Amino acid sequence: MNRATQTEHPAPPTRQQLLIEGASCASCVNRIESALEQVTGVDDAAMNLVERTLTVTGNVGADILIAAVAAAGYGATLPTGSSEHExxxxxxxxxxxxxxxxxxxxxLALALGVPLMGWGLAGGSMTVTTTADRLIWSMVGLLCLGVMAFPGQQFYLNAWKSLLNHHATMDTLIALGTGSAWLYSMLVVAAPELLPPAARHLYFEATAMIIG
Known part of the structure; x- marks a missing residue:
């Protein structure tokens, strides 16, 4: 007598949509999609960078998907609307x-960057030659630091997350470029005697304009 065996059929795949935070370039999209496609049970993952949404097809819980996105260095949340309209x-x-x-x-960033760039284009000195220059540019440097810490905060936070996850994004380039320009300019202000006169140019306007 043959005993009938019951075959378990896998549940049909479902589509889930997540709202993504921290993605700013095509490299971010590729990394998020690759991270999700490595999750067991995910059949497909496609992100829309413009809308900052991620559509996942498969049989995986939302908490696992969110954790996978977080492990890649980004944020993800589920839409809270109970209907498509909401x-x-x-x-x-x-x-x-x-x-x-x-x-x-x-x-906020251009409020500092535009006047500084205008000053340079109009022939104003962007170097340090006197004690008065050091005092004035020290204040400009502090204002520029404020631009980096507040309007530009997102670039540095995202770059730090990328560093922790061993990859680079457009935020990494912005953070490195603006940070290097600011640090070099502050070195010129703090210790101009360490540099030859021709190398005492300041780049605070570059930092503010790039962030803006």
């Missing part, structure tokens, strides 16, 4: 908030 409204609200934040940061 989810769309939530996303639009998040996009508007993100846009306002970007505009605010741009205005």
């Amino acid at each position: 989810t769309l409204a939530q996303k639009q609200q998040a996009d508007q908030s993100h846009y306002r934040k970007l505009m605010r940061n741009m205005v």
Whole structure:
């Protein structure tokens, strides 16, 4: 007598959408998609950088997906809307908030960067030759540090996360470029005697303009 065996059929794959934070370039997209595709049970992962959304197809819990994104160095949350209309409204609200934040940061950074660049283009001195120059440019350097710490904060935080995850993104380039320009300029201000006169140029305007 043959005993009937019951075959277990796997559950059909489902689609889940996550809202992604911290992704800023194509390299970020590739890294997030690769990280998700390595998760057991994920059939496909596709991210829309413009909308900052990630669509995952497979049989995996949302908490596992969020953890995989976090392990790659980014943030992820589930839409809280109970319907497609509410989810769309939530996303639009998040996009508007993100846009306002970007505009605010741009205005704050350019409020320092544009006058400095204008000063240089008009023939103003961007070097340190006297004690008065050191005092003035020290204050400019502190203002520039404020731009880096507040409007530019996202670049350095994202670059640090990328470093911890052993990869580089566009934020890494921005952080390295602006940080190097600021550090070199502060060296010129603090100890100009260590450098030849021709090398005592300041680059505070570059830091502020790039962040803006």
